[in-house]
Amino acid sequence: MAMRIVEADCINCAACEPECPNTAISNTGTTFVVNAAQCTECVGAHDAPRCVEVCPVDCIVPEPAGGEPKDVLLERYAQLHA
Secondary structure, three states, X not given: OOOEEEOOOOOOOOOOHHHOOOOOEEEOOOOEEEOOOOOOOOOOOOOXXXXXXXXXXXXXXXOOOXXXXXXXXXXXXXXXXX
């Protein structure tokens, strides 16, 4: 499950995409999306989600269904960067 979602008020500024250490954010042509299999909330790389920190309109929010435990996110990060 994705840890973050990009809401409809995204202005397509592309500030978030290069900040993701896992390349989990991509442009669909009309908005940006977060790949659930790659998102780790920046656990393993940064103290806080970089996409959220750089978003000028605060449109990147937590997944409403809830997140995953930190140990799961850390394991995913290790697998992505093995």
